[in-house]
Amino acid sequence: MFGPDETVPFKYVTCVLKDGNSYAGHIVMVCNNHNVTPGMVDMFRILSNACQQIASSAFFNESPTALFLRKLIDNARLTQAYFDEQSSLLGLDTTGWFGLGMIDYRGGEYSEQPSWVASMLQKTFPDYQVFSYEDSLLVLSFCKEGHVERRKEDFEKLDAFCQEMKCAAYASDTFEHLRNLRFAFAQTRIARSYKSCIDIEMRPLDNIDSRRVFHFGDAFAYYCLDGRETDPDLWSFCMDHTILDDIVAAEPGHSISDVKLLYCYLFNERKTTPTAQQLHMHRNNVLYRIGSIEKRFGIDLGQFGTRERLISCYRYKILTSNKFRQLLV
Known part of the structure; x- marks a missing residue:
């Protein structure tokens, strides 16, 4: 209870609405013409408690879609029948091109205003699903086609968003089925866990002064070398959904495969010259084909992390797949 004083010439009662230590809003009752009684304070307490529940619900985004997406992340044993029924009721596409971004807003300039950050994120990505999970905000992107171009646009928007909010984000690989959401989330957590390694690696080699968006691809080599990972399902998913698998699946039929x-x-x-000599090609043809690969699959071979990941994938595929080895003979 405050006032009256020189600044505010009336009594008022206020309550700050929080989720944990995060500010969600506040509610104020102004008493201009009447004395504040214990009964009024009790009524205000009842009202503020109700508002607190609404604020917490809004912050945690308890929509049916958000609850379902959280279940996909938390529970690997959901039956196919349940998945099909719920995704149909919610009108969710289950196949196409998905991508997941984790926004670590708590480390940013607006860490005490998660609801506002979430609203700004939804404004930036109006066609995507934005929902909270644990200590982060997640944005689930989706498109039916043209995912390489769309992914590039999304990265630019996400980077601009993080620059404005002074926070960091972590992105998964693109995946083709919604049931793989939990693997995509695990990839964002891997990118976050190796953030310092990525930052050290990228600064001298790619001339990057500051990074706001960290991709799982940047952390891939560290993930492969780190023996602490124990989830065989995640490992299999990462190795079965590599850039090389996409290139093989889209092979255009050249005499020398991509x-x-x-x-x-x-x-x-x-x-270029030793590559052309080894494959009996003209060096200009090598340059043209390499440029085409970069454009079609949205990769930049000028980035050290991209090259490192591709080389790791080649070594793994050569080691584990006789069919893949035959493609290189």
Whole structure:
């Protein structure tokens, strides 16, 4: 209870609404013409408690869609029948091109205003699902086609958003089925856990002064080398959904396959002449084909992390797949 004083010439009662230590809003009762009685204070307490529940519900985004998406992350044993029924009732697409971003708002400039950050995130991505999970905000992107171009646009928007909010974000690989959401979330957590490694690696090699968005691809090599990971399902998912799998699936039918060309180009340290000599191609054709691969699959071979991941994938595929080895002969 406050007032009256010189600044505010009347009595008022106020209550700050919080979720834990996070500010959600506040409610004020102004008493201009009447004395504040214990009964009025009790009524205000009842009202503020109700508002607190509403604020907490709004912050945690307890919509049916958000609850379902959280279940997909938390529970690997949901039956296919339940998944099909719930996704149909909610009108969710289950196949296409998905991507997941984790926004670590608590480390940013607006860490005490999660609801406002969530509303700004939804404004930035109006066609996507935005929901809270644990200590982060998640944005689930989706498109039916043209995912390479859309993914690039989303990254630019996410980077601009994080620059404005002074926070960091972590992004998964693109995946094709909604049931793989839990693996995508695990990838964002991996990117977050190796943030300092990525930052050290990228600064001198890619001339990046400050990064706001960290991709799982940047953390891939560290994930492969770190023996602490124990989830075989996640490992299998990451290795079965690599850029090389996409390239093999979209093979255009050249006499020299894209996957073989890229292999020679990378292991020749991106030197065009020895790659052309090894494959009996003209060096200009090598440059054209490599540029086409980068454009079609949304990769930048000028980035050290991208090259590191591709080389790791090649080594794993060569080690584990006789069919893949045959593509390089």
